[in-house]
Amino acid sequence: MHIIILLLVLTNVVASHSSISIIKTLPGFPGNLPFKLETGYIGVGDLDNEQLFYYFIESERSPEDDPLMLWLIGGPGCSALSALVYEIGPLSFNYKKSRDFPTFVLNPYSWTKVANIIFLDAPVGSGFSYAKSWQGFNMTDTISAAQTYSFLRKWLSNHPKFLKNQLYIAGDSYSGKIVPMIVQEISDGIDARIEPIMNLKGYVLGNPVTDDxxxxxxxxxxxxxxxxxxxxxxxxxxxxxxxxxxxxxxxxxxxxxxxxxxxxxxxxxxxxxxxxxxxxxxxxxxxxxxxxxxxxxxxQDFPDFLLSPAQPPASWCRVYNYYYSYEWANDKTVQRALGVREGTIKDWARCNQSILYTEDVPSSLYYHRNLIKRGYRVLIYSGDLDMAVPYVGTETWIKSLNLTVESGWQPWSVEGQVAGYWMQYAEGIYSLTYATGGGHTAPEYKPKECLAMISRWLALYPL
Structure with missing residues (x-):
């Protein structure tokens, strides 16, 4: 009897630690999904008080050989679903035919063409991530980075077949602060031989907030x-x-x-x-x-303030595209299909403006400098039409790293058309590629060009 009780307790502990759902169909998409989608929760913090929700999509090319990428979005407080359907994921809303309920079309420029991607709702309060107690909603840069590192360790322990894949930590906008902090945590963990040992190769930042x-x-x-x-x-x-x-x-x-x-x-x-x-x-x-x-x-950073907007106006503006995600993600049928735990959030928001967040790291430049000696590969791209995080500020802090210019400023092209400009820096085996093109964030405005950019960079080709 005591053994049975113990087994039940252990089962409950494992259940609270993580939960996984394999999603074969989604409301709004006709038929079976032509890619492998997994969603789930992983508990982090004391007693797994914080439950981080994720979407994992295997590479559509070669899951065994292609890199594994952890993708964080900005805010802080924006949902990973925004990156999945508006930026680099395999689904896009069908704006021409979404009348009664949002429908999807396949995105031919998804980064899952070349990488396995974990889209993470982080920090707590973003998307479908939640905490079991109110204290867990008090977030800072430092706590967010530490919890994301804890998430990744647990996720890889649950998915050991991806431990051999090259690992890149990536994100855009406000995650420009958090990603270098996570990379530092992983690097320190590798030095300390903390299991699982990750095959970290570098990081990617788009339109990155660095020093607010x-x-x-x-x-x-x-x-x-x-x-x-x-x-x-x-x-x-x-x-x-x-x-x-x-x-x-x-x-x-x-x-x-x-x-x-x-x-x-x-x-x-x-x-x-x-x-x-x-x-x-x-x-x-x-x-x-x-x-x-x-x-x-x-x-001005996030124009979509309304949590439950009405139908988008007839005249087009890009921010009106975000209405579709509110309608879709707040639908209970959708949430059940995704494996969202009932009653854990009141209203899904693309970007949660009410998140309890303290910016305790004013600049991530220290982490960039510290990581140079690690010999990682780094890709940083800016939207040259982005006034939220202007390229001139990004160029200035990159120059302050005092790296050697390996390839000078030059255009990069897609299908014979100039997509932007790029240059490459180096310091020993460390390399940093800087590229421009698009708005905030670049893949939303230049999806074809950004897929070409990441494909070339991951393959070690010049842009």
């Missing part, structure tokens, strides 16, 4: 280089603000005056891609904000 203040400060220079403001406005702002545009001295009247000019010139643009329509998600127009302080910069 410096990234946002670079928006003024970006605006000038893109002819959004005049030379006089740029030089005056630079002179009177002394290069500090996000934490402005309230008594510096001249600085505030020129930043007001900048705001008037840029506030109606789509910050994710300055050439696309700027759209409001609100029923009535918001009042014009004529300051260039931190609040206006933060408010």
């Amino acid at each position: 203040n410096k990234d946002k400060n670079s928006r003024i220079q970006f605006a000038y280089l893109k002819a959004l403001i005049t030379h006089e406005i740029y030089e005056s702002a630079k002179t009177y603000c002394k290069g500090e545009y996000t934490n402005v001295d309230p008594n510096n009247g001249l600085c505030k005056l020129y930043l007001q000019n900048v705001t008037e010139c840029t506030q109606n643009l789509d910050i994710a891609n300055i050439l696309e329509p700027g759209c409001s998600m609100y029923a009535s127009p918001k009042p014009k904000l004529l300051t260039w302080d931190r609040s206006i910069l933060m408010e």
